[in-house]
Amino acid sequence: xxxxxxxxxxxxxxxxxxxxxxxxxxxxxxxxxxxxxxxxxxxxxxxxxxxxxxxxxxxxxxxxxxxxxxxxxxxxxxxxxxxxxxxxxxxxxxxxxxxxxxxxxxxxxxxxxxxxxxxxxxxxxxxxxxxxxxxxxxxxxxxxxxxxxxxxxxxxxxxxxxxxxxxxxxxxxxxxxxxxxxxxxxxxxxxxxxxxxxxxxxxxxxxxxxxxxxxxxxxxxxxxxxxxxxxxxxxxxxxxxxxxxxxxxxxxxxxxxxxxxxxxxxxxxxxxxxxxxxxxxxxxxxxxxxxxxxxxxxxxxxxxxxxxxxxxxxxxxxxxxxxxxxxxxxxxxxxxxxxxxxxxxxxxxxxxxxxxxxxxxxxxxxxxxxxxxxxxxxxxxxxxxxxxxxxxxxxxxxxxxxxxxxxxxxxxxxxxxxxxxxxxxxxxxxxxxxxxxxxxxxxxxxxxxxxxxxxxxxxxxxxxxxxxxxxxxxxxxxxxxxxxxxxxxxxxx
Ligand code: NAD
Numbered sequence: 001x002x003x004x005x006x007x008x009x010x011x012x013x014x015x016x017x018x019x020x021x022x023x024x025x026x027x028x029x030x031x032x033x034x035x036x037x038x039x040x041x042x043x044x045x046x047x048x049x050x051x052x053x054x055x056x057x058x059x060x061x062x063x064x065x066x067x068x069x070x071x072x073x074x075x076x077x078x079x080x081x082x083x084x085x086x087x088x089x090x091x092x093x094x095x096x097x098x099x100x101x102x103x104x105x106x107x108x109x110x111x112x113x114x115x116x117x118x119x120x121x122x123x124x125x126x127x128x129x130x131x132x133x134x135x136x137x138x139x140x141x142x143x144x145x146x147x148x149x150x151x152x153x154x155x156x157x158x159x160x161x162x163x164x165x166x167x168x169x170x171x172x173x174x175x176x177x178x179x180x181x182x183x184x185x186x187x188x189x190x191x192x193x194x195x196x197x198x199x200x201x202x203x204x205x206x207x208x209x210x211x212x213x214x215x216x217x218x219x220x221x222x223x224x225x226x227x228x229x230x231x232x233x234x235x236x237x238x239x240x241x242x243x244x245x246x247x248x249x250x251x252x253x254x255x256x257x258x259x260x261x262x263x264x265x266x267x268x269x270x271x272x273x274x275x276x277x278x279x280x281x282x283x284x285x286x287x288x289x290x291x292x293x294x295x296x297x298x299x300x301x302x303x304x305x306x307x308x309x310x311x312x313x314x315x316x317x318x319x320x321x322x323x324x325x326x327x328x329x330x331x332x333x334x335x336x337x338x339x340x341x342x343x344x345x346x347x348x349x350x351x352x353x354x355x356x357x358x359x360x361x362x363x364x365x366x367x368x369x370x371x372x373x374x375x376x377x378x379x380x381x382x383x384x385x386x387x388x389x390x391x392x393x394x395x396x397x398x399x400x401x402x403x404x405x406x407x408x409x410x411x412x413x414x415x416x417x418x419x420x421x422x423x424x425x426x427x428x429x430x431x432x433x434x435x436x437x438x439x440x441x442x443x444x445x446x447x448x449x450x451x452x453x454x455x456x457x458x459x460x461x462x463x464x465x466x467x468x469x470x471x472x473x474x475x476x477x478x479x480x481x482x483x484x485x486x487x488x489x490x491x492x493x
Pocket of ligand 1: 160162164165169188190218220221223224228239240241242245247261263265295393395423462466467
């Protein structure tokens with residue numbers, strides 16, 4: 001499906017997917033989305049409320065407590081999840097077109113990054129469905145005992161996801177939850193519902209039983225909040241802002257619902273003077289400009305040793321100046337728009353804040369006078385860790401560059417750790433001893449040395465205010481399980 005077909009899909013009358021059926025949303029309650037590349041109307045989807053949520057939770061409960069999903073053997077669950085991954089690859093062009101329409105991402109990025117990563121979550125997690133084994137435990141009580149542990153599905157999962165990588169983030173929750181034997185009620189972000197709706201169709205085609213996956217579109221404050229408070233939901237898996245994450249934790253406290261959180265970041269990039277700068281510089285640039293900087297683990301704070309600071313900053317600025325900013329479907333485009341006018345105002349506002357705090361603009365900084373929500377890739381220098389631009393998550397293509405001296409690695413690490421966040425960090429150096437020492441000291445869930453990327457086998461998540469729990473890897477699947485210990489007396493001694 002290319003642009004026209006994606007537009008047709010976007011423009012059709014959308015419904016809610018629950019209990020394996022498509023149903024109407026509440027009368028007169030809809031959400032409108034816009035194409036970030038043009039600012040024009042894109043689609044209208046139902047804004048589900050509490051009654052649709054009740055139905056979805058009932059269907060999900062049925063699937064997990066007594067329904068078809070929980071009764072499947074692990075091998076059969078594995079096959080269905082794998083098949084869904086295959087269908088995503090088969091429909092990769094179409095999913096990419098929908099994602100680019102909704103988010104404004106360059107089509108190539110959606111096709112070869114977002115969709116393939118999303119499919120790989122299903123392929124990777126499929127294998128865990130047959131391998132979630134407990135242990136036999138040697139207990140030391142008097143008598144003879146047989147003791148073991150079992151990983152049981154946590155139950156019904158509310159998956160609440162943001163707009164910056166809609167399909168990838170939804171898949172990073174749905175795939176492990178299904179592998180663990182849970183059922184899911186998925187709520188995409190208000191701005192980007194399309195790929196979640198298409199995923200629901202593909203799940204039906206893959207043979208996922210009714211109720212195992214439900215997709216409800218709706219607002220965060222209404223539907224999202226109701227999901228977090230719903231007594232029939234056992235776990236909330238959330239990706240989004242730290243502010244909403246904090247609210248979710250408070251709401252979930254009454255019932256002690258399980259909560260996992262993938263939140264914001266302000267990830268440091270450390271470039272030591274012995275680094276391979278030809279390799280490092282373009283990757284430092286990509287680390288902040290990819291997805292127009294709307295990435296939780298964007299490398300948004302550069303700490304370069306003073307001996308190489310100017311070279312790195314000039315290299316990144318040159319990269320930014322040459323980056324072709326444009327519409328998602330133009331073949332030329334290397335960086336797309338921001339998601340919305342709200343986000344554009346927010347990012348432009350931060351550039352102004354940086355200037356008022358004393359930062360210098362090395363490149364970019366301007367909103368582009370055209371339809372859609374475009375801003376230039378921007379590098380600020382003269383920033384210091386106490387400035388708001390260097391502390392707060394901008395979620396846009398704005399790099400704060402800081403010069404550091406390498407006399408004491410601990411000082412560099414202290415600067416890098418001077419943030420409430422702790423999601424990612426990158427280190428560039430040829431000295432592997434230094435690299436490992438820095439990696440040990442960084443307070444971040446992921447440390448990349450001389451490059452790196454996402455992998456479904458590699459746990460991902462945050463220290464500090466970047467979240468709770470991990471996604472991906474075995475830990476990512478275990479987040480959707482409860483651990484039960486069973487002990488059996490083998491008779492009196
Ligand atoms: P957001 O927190 O505003 O919204 C995320 C989701 O939460 C949306 O679906 C929204 O409808 C819902 N929501 C909003 N209010 C809610 C409420 N009161 N109760 C329940 N749900 C509610 O975030 P955003 O602006 O869409 O996304 C950007 C943020 O997401 C950034 O902070 C970014 O760092 C973070 N993010 C984190 C990761 C990660 O893996 N750590 C990945 C991507 C994005």
